[in-house]
Amino acid sequence: MVIAAIVAQHFEATIKDHPKMKLRKIQKIYTSEMHVNVCIDFCYRAKKIVKEKMIENSKEEFRQFWDYAHELRSKMPGNTIKMVVQRVTVDSPPHFKRFYVCFDALKKGWKAGYRPLIRLDGCFLKDPFKSEFLAIVGKEANNQMFAIA
Template sequence: MCADEECPWLIYTSYNSRDCCYQIKTFVDNHTCGRDFVSNLADYKWVASKLVKVLETRPDLTPKEAKVHMVDEYNVQLHYKMVARGLKAAREQVIGKEGEQYGILQDYLSELLKSNPGSTAMMWTIPQPEGLPLFDRLYISLEACMFGFKVGCRRLIGLDGCFLKGYYGGQLLSAIAQDGNNHFFVISYAMCGSSQGFHASMQLLQFLD
């Protein structure tokens, strides 16, 4: 029967031992109730698995927006606390993956210098009395980019930057030039905190000198 007591929808089946199957005896195909999107089968783990991909492009997703997303994409209406719990679990998965990347930055820089001789790659950290040091800022300039600037670009360097929208924030700074086709040519780039933009820009120019 329908969950709505006033709705006449009904289906009744019984087992047919002769044919070894279930046979429909009564069927009233008439719904008078509204459609209900509430599901008791969805748990926070299922919600988290659906929100992980969304957080990769929308890291600032709120529980209210996540609830609307679940209705639009999966036609399921969930309790606010269930969505908030699933969103928290999904954010921990995404943030955890981002946090793990900082632990292998030194290996990445070593491999970069090994595969690109003549390049410059530097990383600054903040020592901690107890525990591992914290990431502070990063500077990378590939040898091929420096050579390309010298032989094929105008002798004019510009600075550009943008704010990073990830969980940890910060700024991405770049030293750029123009090639013979008037296209932007990246010479070097750096990553720093939001409050270090000016000082990091000055360091970019010092390294290029």
């Protein structure tokens, strides 16, 4: 007997790499690799299982940001660490919004050898939460490009 959990387990890496893969394609690949005919509902449930697992893994990783921020504050005082969370209601759990870290050594080095910024660069990340990554681009004393992410 083939159940959706087996299909999800077999295609977990494929669905993670290609989250927009069509259900018919999953069905066709599974049939050719495993020599078992599965209905489209099984593929739908398998894809849903994998996506829920990805979201749960992301939530667990975001929960670890609190520990990371606390460890940075305790081991290296002087760092600027800001984390912004959002709550829908007062009783609801916090939802991660933003995380900012600026190390004390970078602040001191930046102030000592200030160079004008060339540009602010950014890109959109393709994850279940549709996030954005920003970086500052500048030049060092020997005309080498650098980026601070």
